[in-house]
Amino acid sequence: MGLAMDQPTPSLTTRAADRAPLAFAEFVALAASMMALTAFGIDSMLPALPAIGESLNVVRDNDRQYVITAFLVGFAFAQLIYGPLSDRFGRRPVLIVALLAYALTSVLAALSGSFALLLIARAAMGSSAAGARVVTVALVRDCFSGRAMAQVMSLAMIVFMAAPVIAPAFGWAILKVGSWRLIFWGIAAAGLMVLGWFSLRMPETLASQARQPLNIRRILGDYRLVLSDRNSVGYTLGSTAVSGALFGFIGSVPQIMDDVFHELDLLTLLFACVAGMMAIGSFLNSRFVMRFGMRLISHSALTLLTAIAALHLLIAWSGHENLWTFALLQALMMGCFGLVGANFSAMAMERMGAIAGTASSLQGFVGTLGGALIGAAIGQSFDGSTVPLYTGFVAMGLISLAIVAITERGRLFRPS
Template sequence: MHPHEFVAFVAAVMAVNALGVDLMLPALSDIGRELSVAQANHRQWVITVYMLGFGAGQLVYGPLADRYGRRPVLLATLAGFVGASVFAAGSATFAALLGARLLQGLMSASTRVLAVAIVRDGSSGRQMARTMSIAQMIFFIVPIMAPTVGQGLLAFGPWRFIFYALGAFAAAILAWTALRLPETLPAERRTPISLSALRGSYRLVLTNRFSIGYAVAASLTFGGIIAFVSSAQQIFVDEFGAGDRFTLLFAICAGAMGLASFANSRLVERLGTRLISQAAVLALVALSVVHVAVILLDAETLVSYIAFQALSMTCIGLCGSNFGAMAMEPVGRIAGTASSVQGFVTSIGAVLVGSAIGQSYAGTTLPLAVGYLCIGVAVLGLVLVIEQGQLFRARMTLR
């Protein structure tokens, strides 16, 4: 593949998961009404169950990809995602839909593991962070546009059309993979699946303080994204009465992450992953303190919420790809397995954090603002532990 096509391909693979989360946001109310979901907060499970499957599935695909290569695993799971999308579209009950969403998440888990592993096969460190930032910049266009696309699909048919559209997009990526993706893992670098090999790989990933530490840090910031996405429709529509403006307002907040990734791709090789990500964490803490104060003073408005949310998403966007690159740096020789373990930790942790914040929604933005403050403080403390009390170090010392 040409480098430009490669970046576009990685972004498209990552977009399967983004669409799986964001495309149906405008349809949550319709799903709740048709499938008799009594409590509004329970509609959030359409998002969180998917993310639960997404997190759990990642433990499987890394070892498979390290044994059989990246390409066959990606082909098989994309086909499975297409099937799960059709199943979701035909769901007659909320329980059946959640089952289909869990299966979708399990299948889409490969996209995260393999996107990182495929990039890591050919690059590392700041170069990897730059490639991932460019891919994520393109990828973040998806959550900006997805709710609008979902709203457009609802204009032509019921919410089930959204799941057929998801299946069609995955089928297109499946064809692109089959026709254009070469295998990036040479045969001589493949490792057999064995309990002893897995124990050794898991031990390396879970005991290296950079690997596990930055994976946990990424899980906390990712939890902030899940909290926002799962409660966005309730906040914008139910609390602030945004109505048809929901997709535009959501796009403003999500777009901030895209701009952050673009800025990171231009700056990371010059400033380094540490300077950028650690400054972003400090900014997130400061923003959250001010946001909580605004809410407690009863001064929160739709405009203030959008401003604080967009700025907070900018900070989170500056953390994500950098935390991921720093977590992968010491475990590149087992990139597939490492990506799966780190992805499991990141995703499951994010589901727990995001669900706790999202399910706390009670008609105000205070739980989200307090949740972001807790995330920022926790990540800052974790980074201090990882870096042994030193912020803004230029180089990693692997131990």
């Protein structure tokens, strides 16, 4: 069944565009903007972590990373709620509530008077952002499937990748003229703008006859379906491993730029390069996935990512790491990540069309919580060098490859 679904059909690209409830370009841009709120809520914080630590009397430098971890933990658990709600009440009302909550919790973070209250507000922000992630993926799955879904997700990722370019620059610019608290006011404004766009333009995509009852037995039954599907489990776990390494990078990079290279002011430029390469990877995937298929592209990219990480680890171990090797090799790895993420997500969701909201929420919960814990472990192991980070990248790359090989019964790199 899975192999047949992954076969290309001549009219797939045309059919995909015809099924979009808006003009195709606007649909992709809006989906990307909703997903980008998560990245904006994380990445705009990176230049501000030292200022937050100083302002709120955070003693250990590594503890500042909890500003990121708290967001991810809240994001992970809340996904379990949004999926069943969106399958019962539809995508539109659930997403409107989530976007409004995102803006309000950003205001709460701006007003926080202690580090503990800030972490609570960050967890609440993550919980709100989870709605945008879960419902957007379910919304895309309502309209597309298979390679077409991978293509749409790749196109969305190109727009989505603007957030890691803009967000750190936004945070850095705010810090030059005012307090880190103004960053949260800006995030709240961004959430309200996306809310207005969605409310005015996006119709409901879940047909009334397709809605599921909201009861524990049904939800547990849907979870059982998600956890009994080989692709769903395998590609969710494979994505979790590589996402954990990515979260480790996000948590560690301010300290690496400050303590290792003494170039914290270049953090924004570094993120632009990294995000730009990930966007290029997503663009290439959108161009070639319909021709070569999700498996061949993603398996090859994951193998290359792991090989580059191993090379980077050897350079770090040898003591020859510098800012140029760090930026170049990390950017190449993120280009590979752009070829992995959308394809893994599409393959995990391939047979989940009837329960897209619940499936997206459970897969998102596993991926985000697992990734956050792995990323926190990598980040907390920072020792003044890049060795712990790239040890984590190599380990997670190999684990992801092993999981995918088991999922595919050893048949990697096949076109379909």
